[in-house]
Amino acid sequence: MRIGGIEAGGTKFVCAVSENDSQNIIDKVxxxxxxxxxxxxxxxxxxxxHQIEAVGVASFGPVDLNKKSxxxxxxxxxxxxxxxxxxxxxxxxxxFDIPVFLDTDVNAACLAEYKYGAxxxxxxxxxxTVGTGLGAGLVQNGEIYQGKNHSEMGHVIIKKHHDDPFxxxxxxxxxxxxxxxxxxxxxxxxxxKGIELTENNRVWEIEAYYLAQAIMNYYVVLIPEKVILGGxxxxxxxxxxxxxxxxxxxxxxxxxxxxxxxxxxxxxxxDEQGVIGAMELIGRSLS
Amino acid sequence: MRIGGIEAGGTKFVCAVSENDSQNIIDKVxxxxxxxxxxxxxxxxxxxxHQIEAVGVASFGPVDLNKKSxxxxxxxxxxxxxxxxxxxxxxxxxxFDIPVFLDTDVNAACLAEYKYGAxxxxxxxxxxTVGTGLGAGLVQNGEIYQGKNHSEMGHVIIKKHHDDPFxxxxxxxxxxxxxxxxxxxxxxxxxxKGIELTENNRVWEIEAYYLAQAIMNYYVVLIPEKVILGGxxxxxxxxxxxxxxxxxxxxxxxxxxxxxxxxxxxxxxxDEQGVIGAMELIGRSLS
Numbered sequence: 087m088r089i090g091g092i093e094a095g096g097t098k099f100v101c102a103v104s105e106n107d108s109q110n111i112i113d114k115v116x117x118x119x120x121x122x123x124x125x126x127x128x129x130x131x132x133x134x135x136h137q138i139e140a141v142g143v144a145s146f147g148p149v150d151l152n153k154k155s156x157x158x159x160x161x162x163x164x165x166x167x168x169x170x171x172x173x174x175x176x177x178x179x180x181x182f183d184i185p186v187f188l189d190t191d192v193n194a195a196c197l198a199e200y201k202y203g204a205x206x207x208x209x210x211x212x213x214x215t216v217g218t219g220l221g222a223g224l225v226q227n228g229e230i231y232q233g234k235n236h237s238e239m240g241h242v243i244i245k246k247h248h249d250d251p252f253x254x255x256x257x258x259x260x261x262x263x264x265x266x267x268x269x270x271x272x273x274x275x276x277x278x279k280g281i282e283l284t285e286n287n288r289v290w291e292i293e294a295y296y297l298a299q300a301i302m303n304y305y306v307v308l309i310p311e312k313v314i315l316g317g318x319x320x321x322x323x324x325x326x327x328x329x330x331x332x333x334x335x336x337x338x339x340x341x342x343x344x345x346x347x348x349x350x351x352x353x354x355x356x357d358e359q360g361v362i363g364a365m366e367l368i369g370r371s372l373s
Numbered sequence: 374m375r376i377g378g379i380e381a382g383g384t385k386f387v388c389a390v391s392e393n394d395s396q397n398i399i400d401k402v403x404x405x406x407x408x409x410x411x412x413x414x415x416x417x418x419x420x421x422x423h424q425i426e427a428v429g430v431a432s433f434g435p436v437d438l439n440k441k442s443x444x445x446x447x448x449x450x451x452x453x454x455x456x457x458x459x460x461x462x463x464x465x466x467x468x469f470d471i472p473v474f475l476d477t478d479v480n481a482a483c484l485a486e487y488k489y490g491a492x493x494x495x496x497x498x499x500x501x502t503v504g505t506g507l508g509a510g511l512v513q514n515g516e517i518y519q520g521k522n523h524s525e526m527g528h529v530i531i532k533k534h535h536d537d538p539f540x541x542x543x544x545x546x547x548x549x550x551x552x553x554x555x556x557x558x559x560x561x562x563x564x565x566k567g568i569e570l571t572e573n574n575r576v577w578e579i580e581a582y583y584l585a586q587a588i589m590n591y592y593v594v595l596i597p598e599k600v601i602l603g604g605x606x607x608x609x610x611x612x613x614x615x616x617x618x619x620x621x622x623x624x625x626x627x628x629x630x631x632x633x634x635x636x637x638x639x640x641x642x643x644d645e646q647g648v649i650g651a652m653e654l655i656g657r658s659l660s
Contacts, residue, residue, distance in 0.1 A: 233596030
């Protein structure tokens with residue numbers, strides 16, 4: 087059985103076809119995200135070479151995942167103007183005429199890491215991605231957590247670092263975690279991208295301080311067995327020990343978290359967690 | 374069928390017997406929480422009058438609810454010295470020789486409000502209690518949320534009010550939500566109990582400011598359909614409109630929360646949500 091996966095990111099789309107097992111990718115393509123129509127044309131072009139029986143979509147957000155809602159499967163209030171209100175699921179169903187399954191990119195990535203990656207064996211698994219934006223998804227006993235709608239988790243409240251004059255870049259909250267610790271926040275604060283600031287230790291101390299606080303907020307609410315931290319900003323591998331250290335300091339002995347080295351970990355699926363997770367949405371929904 | 378419910382609170386125990394339906398309470402007693410042995414003797418005395426077939430226990434925390442754990446059903450690191458490490462579930466099983474079901478008081482209260490009270494009809498229901506301490510529980514599609522262990526949610530990070538010199542009373546984190554907004558925090562900050570401060574508007578402005586932030590943290594992670602706010606501190610009914618107003622301000626248009634008056638509400642089970650919820654644990658587990 088051939089299945090398709092689409093990681094519909096805000097910056098790029100990744101499309102893949104797998105044979106029998108979502109990890110067994112036999113063809114893959116990646117292209118920049120353009121307008122909805124031109125982007126879906128590229129998606130169609132790629133998949134027409136393959137006879138796929140179902141397709142899973144891991145989309146950037148916010149997207150309406152409330153099945154009770156009239157706009158289920160459509161984008162909500164995204165800053166990407168042309169995608170705002172775009173009925174992604176309906177359009178894909180029209181395009182494919184096979185079953186289409188949709189969730190968010192972060193939720194799908196969490197599902198893939200839970201099944202095959204760093205979250206293997208954990209009953210409750212949180213996946214946090216820190217790229218241009220910041221978001222998290224939770225999988226518990228094989229199911230993606232969803233409240234009234236999918237949660238992005240990117241806007242929790244944190245305390246400001248005493249040595250950080252930046253007031254945050256979140257258009258809603260200013261200094262929430264996305265406003266203070268996303269890739270965009272780093273760029274706006276320092277006038278340079280994270281990758282150009284690799285040698286500046288202060289940057290990563292502050293970044294770790296904020297991410298540790300977000301993890302504490304998630305932890306005390308969700309008590310996950312694994313916290314998987316991925317995304318472009320986490321390519322700065324020195325962040326992991328710093329975050330673990332700040333997290334331990336912030337928690338200050340409240341709750342037995344076990345080994346923090348085993349709790350807060352890097353993803354293991356080599357940037358394919360999104361597209362593999364997209365295909366895993368099929369398995370979940372068909373079973 | 375007669376069933377028993379025990380709300381094992383840190384201050385008082387409530388025991389009740391119901392006939393067929395958990396809400397149909399035919400006998401009830403309440404007494405202060407003493408040492409474990411004397412308290413359990415009182416529990417035993419009450420129930421020996423009734424032939425109950427199962428008992429549910431809604432306990433103060435933290436209690437180990439990880440079924441994989443060797444100390445499952447025992448208290449963890451509670452400030453109530455004599456209850457620390459006390460094997461509550463094992464002792465109750467010895468006492469009763471009938472099925473015993475255990476969860477936290479907040480989780481049980483959430484379950485009761487979800488089934489019969491303010492959370493009726495909501496798929497995802499959060500119950501927050503603000504008494505001496507502060508905690509929250511989540512019920513989703515009839516199931517109590519639990520990660521690796523039960524989450525108390527009482528220690529999320531919040532921003533300090535510009536006009537509040539108090540540094541918080543949480544022994545672990547100082548100024549987390551429990552440290553800033555619990556009944557104990559009010560008492561430590563002002564040297565008086567909340568009930569003596571009813572007329573002081575500034576007290577409740579600050580209290581609402583903090584609780585709104587905690588709700589925002591819970592909301593963006595869990596996206597509940599209902600947020601039920603109970604506990605002794607919320608007897609100050611003026612808090613509800615203040616909290617709703619600060620919550621709306623903090624969220625600042627991020628996410629469509631619907632009507633905030635319908636989202637953030639008071640409990641409806643007249644302080645019996647704990648003991649009714651305790652009995653509901655039986656139904657859940659036997660079914």
